[in-house]
Amino acid sequence: MSAAGPAATAGERPSFGARLTRAMDADGPLCVGIDPHPGLLHAWGLPDDASGVRELALRVMDAVGGRVAAVKPQSALFERHGAVGVAVLEEVVAAGRATGTLVIVDAKRGDIGSTMAGYADAYLRDGSPLAGDALTVSPYLGFGSLSPAVEAAAATGRGLFVLALTSNPEGASVQHAVGPDGRSVARVVAEEAAALNAAELGRADATAEPRSARAVLGSTGLVVGATIGDAARRLGVDLAAVGGPLLAPGVGAQGAGPAELADVFGAARGAVLASSSRGVLAAGPQVAALRAAALRAAADAAAALA
Numbered sequence: 001m002s003a004a005g006p007a008a009t010a011g012e013r014p015s016f017g018a019r020l021t022r023a024m025d026a027d028g029p030l031c032v033g034i035d036p037h038p039g040l041l042h043a044w045g046l047p048d049d050a051s052g053v054r055e056l057a058l059r060v061m062d063a064v065g066g067r068v069a070a071v072k073p074q075s076a077l078f079e080r081h082g083a084v085g086v087a088v089l090e091e092v093v094a095a096g097r098a099t100g101t102l103v104i105v106d107a108k109r110g111d112i113g114s115t116m117a118g119y120a121d122a123y124l125r126d127g128s129p130l131a132g133d134a135l136t137v138s139p140y141l142g143f144g145s146l147s148p149a150v151e152a153a154a155a156t157g158r159g160l161f162v163l164a165l166t167s168n169p170e171g172a173s174v175q176h177a178v179g180p181d182g183r184s185v186a187r188v189v190a191e192e193a194a195a196l197n198a199a200e201l202g203r204a205d206a207t208a209e210p211r212s213a214r215a216v217l218g219s220t221g222l223v224v225g226a227t228i229g230d231a232a233r234r235l236g237v238d239l240a241a242v243g244g245p246l247l248a249p250g251v252g253a254q255g256a257g258p259a260e261l262a263d264v265f266g267a268a269r270g271a272v273l274a275s276s277s278r279g280v281l282a283a284g285p286q287v288a289a290l291r292a293a294a295l296r297a298a299a300d301a302a303a304a305l306a
């Protein structure tokens with residue numbers, strides 16, 4: 001069972017980084033993505049509607065809840081079924097809370113500051129049914145536009161995963177671009193996140209969590225695809241200096257495995273939360289097979305990142 005425990009009220013809740021550190025120590029560095037693609041619903045013998053999405057998502061929660069560090073429901077694949085699909089996403093958030101598994105809502109939000117405040121309210125406010133433990137956000141309207149989310153996350157003990165070096169090949173055209181000061185866009189994103197983590201970890205309450213084997217992580221993570229090869233090194237992105245978790249999608253279906261995890265992250269590997277969606281979900285629909293696949297993926301990630 002995960003030691004992360006259900007979320008308490010904002011005042012009592014340890015920081016997201018502290019809770020994730022503890023969950024990774026207990027259950028291994030794996031996040032299971034919940035991506036109810038039409039093709040997957042078909043493969044599981046489920047209808048491509050909200051009832052099918054609900055059956056798939058809750059079956060995954062049944063299989064891995066309390067057994068892996070985190071799950072990451074992909075919002076788009078719930079939203080495509082309208083309000084009832086979004087209601088299923090809310091059920092996944094509640095199931096995570098009930099089982100003590102951290103929920104990273106993968107909605108990749110990013111907007112001008114005043115609108116970002118609305119997204120922060122939806123995904124990072126206590127009492128909001130869509131508020132899991134963390135949210136993926138896009139800094140490509142400027143890192144500063146994320147401030148409302150940064151503030152809401154800090155106020156409620158939640159976390160952010162900021163897109164830095166994404167797993168898709170198209171990301172390079174923006175993220176590898178170099179600004180007038182000679183820094184790549186990805187490096188700027190990483191340095192902004194590092195500054196937030198340094199400020200957080202300097203506060204007394206961020207280290208109030210029981211000590212774990214690894215240093216307590218900050219609550220501002222980055223998304224760094226396990227498929228990016230040597231891009232971080234080439235772009236001067238010091239992943240080991242970020243101080244927050246590094247969510248690494250691309251494991252499994254996008255081709256990355258243990259060798260890529262070890263190679264991409266090097267000295268930063270203790271902060272990596274490997275993320276696999278189709279690679280685990282392909283083992284379904286039986287709960288026992290899903291659970292076995294997730295535990296195997298967690299063990300593989302732990303070995304690769306040791």
Ligand SMILES: O=C(O)c1cc(=O)[nH]c(=O)n1[C@@H]1O[C@H](COP(=O)(O)O)[C@@H](O)[C@H]1O
Pocket residue numbers: 033035074106108136165166167168223224225249250251252253254275276277278279
């Ligand atoms: O933020 C993400 O999770 C993400 C970032 C990224 O760079 N690449 C990426 O694949 N993802 C997400 O990670 C999941 C990958 O799914 P699989 O390829 O099936 O493991 C999808 O939900 C993607 O939206």
